[in-house]
Amino acid sequence: MTPAMREGVLAAPSRVRLSPFRSRTLQGLLFTAPLLGLFAAFVIYPMVFGLWYAADLDSYRGIFSDPVFQQTVVNTLWYVGVAVNVKLFLALLLSGMLDYRYRVVKILSALFLIPWAIPALPGILSFRWMLNSQWGIFNHLLTKFGLPSVPWLAQHDTAFGAVMIFHIWKYLPFWTIIFLAGRRAIPNELYEAAAIDGAGVLQNFMYVTFPLLRSLYLICTLLSMVFTLGDFTVPWLMTGGAPGDSTHVLATLAYRYTFAMGRLEWGLATFAVAMPVTLVFIFVLMRWVKI
Amino acid sequence: MKTFISVVAVVILVWTFFPVYYMVLLSFTPTNDLFQPGLYVEHPTLRNYVYTMGQDNPFVRYFWTQLGTSLIVSVWTMVGVGAVAALGSFAMARMKFRFRGYVSGMTLFTYVIPSSFLAIPFFKMMGDYDLIDTKLALVLAMITFASPYALWVLSDYARSLPPEIEEAGALDGAGTLQTFFHLYLPLIVPPLIAIGTYAFLYAWNEYLYALLLLTGERNIPLPVAMSNFLTTDNAPWNLLMAVSTVYSIPPVVLYYCFKRYLVSGLVSGAVSGS
Numbered sequence: 075m076t077p078a079m080r081e082g083v084l085a086a087p088s089r090v091r092l093s094p095f096r097s098r099t100l101q102g103l104l105f106t107a108p109l110l111g112l113f114a115a116f117v118i119y120p121m122v123f124g125l126w127y128a129a130d131l132d133s134y135r136g137i138f139s140d141p142v143f144q145q146t147v148v149n150t151l152w153y154v155g156v157a158v159n160v161k162l163f164l165a166l167l168l169s170g171m172l173d174y175r176y177r178v179v180k181i182l183s184a185l186f187l188i189p190w191a192i193p194a195l196p197g198i199l200s201f202r203w204m205l206n207s208q209w210g211i212f213n214h215l216l217t218k219f220g221l222p223s224v225p226w227l228a229q230h231d232t233a234f235g236a237v238m239i240f241h242i243w244k245y246l247p248f249w250t251i252i253f254l255a256g257r258r259a260i261p262n263e264l265y266e267a268a269a270i271d272g273a274g275v276l277q278n279f280m281y282v283t284f285p286l287l288r289s290l291y292l293i294c295t296l297l298s299m300v301f302t303l304g305d306f307t308v309p310w311l312m313t314g315g316a317p318g319d320s321t322h323v324l325a326t327l328a329y330r331y332t333f334a335m336g337r338l339e340w341g342l343a344t345f346a347v348a349m350p351v352t353l354v355f356i357f358v359l360m361r362w363v364k365i
Numbered sequence: 366m367k368t369f370i371s372v373v374a375v376v377i378l379v380w381t382f383f384p385v386y387y388m389v390l391l392s393f394t395p396t397n398d399l400f401q402p403g404l405y406v407e408h409p410t411l412r413n414y415v416y417t418m419g420q421d422n423p424f425v426r427y428f429w430t431q432l433g434t435s436l437i438v439s440v441w442t443m444v445g446v447g448a449v450a451a452l453g454s455f456a457m458a459r460m461k462f463r464f465r466g467y468v469s470g471m472t473l474f475t476y477v478i479p480s481s482f483l484a485i486p487f488f489k490m491m492g493d494y495d496l497i498d499t500k501l502a503l504v505l506a507m508i509t510f511a512s513p514y515a516l517w518v519l520s521d522y523a524r525s526l527p528p529e530i531e532e533a534g535a536l537d538g539a540g541t542l543q544t545f546f547h548l549y550l551p552l553i554v555p556p557l558i559a560i561g562t563y564a565f566l567y568a569w570n571e572y573l574y575a576l577l578l579l580t581g582e583r584n585i586p587l588p589v590a591m592s593n594f595l596t597t598d599n600a601p602w603n604l605l606m607a608v609s610t611v612y613s614i615p616p617v618v619l620y621y622c623f624k625r626y627l628v629s630g631l632v633s634g635a636v637s638g639s
Binding site: 103109110117121168174178179181187189194197199200203204210297300304305306307310311314328329332338341345348349 | 367370371373374375377378380381382384385387388391399400402403404448449450452453455456457460461462463464465468470471472473474475477478479480481482483484485486487489490505506508509512516541545569570572573588591592595602605606609610612613616617620621624
């Protein structure tokens with residue numbers, strides 16, 4: 075574990091170690107040229123292209139008056155605001171559990187990363203079949219116990235709920251591992267000192283663990299929120315926007331505008347709407363994280 | 366306390382595992398039993414796998430071609446990311462140069478910006494260059510989006526190497542390139558394995574760009590082909606689950622083989638995922 079991890083902040087480049095080498099601008103740029111070429115061609119250029127195309131105010135008038143877009147913004151806020159934060163909070167709690175050395179916990183930590191290791195699509199397919207209203211296992215069990223069956227993917231609330239649950243299922247293990255590493259980096263003496271003061275589990279968490287993990291937790295929250303803001307795969311494959319285009323998020327709606335409706339400028343405007351928030355997030359992250 | 370933790374652990378095990386178990390279960394289910402859901406298979410069959418491997422069903426007509434496309438794209442992404450990140454990390458971790466801060470900023474920017482935000486312009490651009498339906502287009506996109514994290518992990522590792530590398534190189538009169546190839550590269554093999562695996566998995570799992578850039582049954586990679594099943598009402602779900610299981614095996618195997626590298630790489634350098 076690097077010392078930087080201990081504070082939960084990612085390492086800034088150490089100037090001291092670099093001191094033996096002279097400044098070599100040309101060499102540095104040559105070695106990073108492939109990288110810079112890729113970024114210029116496939117990140118900066120598409121972004122400028124997209125924003126330039128989306129600069130027409132009519133597209134914004136168009137999408138803002140589209141009820142599907144309004145619903146999509148609400149969905150995206152739920153996805154990014156609620157699903158991500160529930161996931162990260164659960165990950166923080168779980169990471170504490172994985173620190174115990176019981177046998178069942180060891181089995182759990184060996185198998186725990188499977189949802190993250192397998193691609194999203196197979197997991198989504200499995201969820202979809204389980205939620206199938208006629209032949210799915212959930213409705214089968216519900217009817218077995220005399221309860222009415224639920225059209226899981228055919229109504230907005232449960233369908234979008236399934237998207238959020240799947241997101242948590244798939245990505246919870248990954249963030250748990252990150253927090254677990256953060257916890258393991260906390261020096262044991264702190265807990266020993268806390269024990270002398272008579273601290274219990276809750277006090278340990280409140281006064282030792284959380285203060286030390288706070289910045290890691292914040293960085294992870296920001297990162298996960300930006301990543302999830304652009305998620306296409308999970309909503310698209312789980313619901314495809316159905317029923318009645320009520321479960322879109324920004325990325326799937328932009329796809330629908332562009333390819334199903336042939337309105338490229340609407341699709342690009344959908345992303346442009348999210349750009350200011352994304353940029354704020356990115357610049358905050360850039361202040362905290364250094365490569 | 367121990368009972369409580371154990372109960373919670375079992376609950377989480379079930380929650381984690383059940384969807385995966387259910388996928389594998391369905392892949393062994395004969396079509397006749399598909400509509401009688403249960404928690405185990407009554408008449409397990411390998412038929413779904415036989416059909417898949419033998420391409421003996423209209424849905425899996427090009428199974429091997431599509432699997433091959435996924436594999437080729439992933440391997441080239443791995444190679445490309447390895448090369449780009451190895452070169453870049455040498456500069457970022459071992460050199461002090463002007464504009465270094467900008468390179469770092471750009472890398473982080475690319476890492477953080479959701480790739481879907483750039484997908485539509487990227488698609489337009491590839492259309493302009495006549496690269497739609499080529500694997501090259503997809504590989505370029507994958508290299509672009511997988512590199513930042515790779516650079517991050519590699520640079521972080523490279524920074525911990527002793528300064529003697531350059532000194533030894535200088536003593537031997539080696540130029541920067543020789544130092545890079547003969548002294549630096551052999552030392553960064555472990556994180557290179559980690560980021561190679563990461564890049565392979567990134568491309569293997571990618572869906573959006575593959576959906577946009579490749580079309581036609583013979584051209585599309587496996588995930589896109591699988592999602593095309595979903596557009597028909599009578600999708601053979603048990604067959605689809607067999608394909609899903611096959612598609613999931615390489616990442617899981619890679620993950621368990623390189624778990625040590627992957628997890629330590631993930632944790633020491635940065636965070637990735639979604």
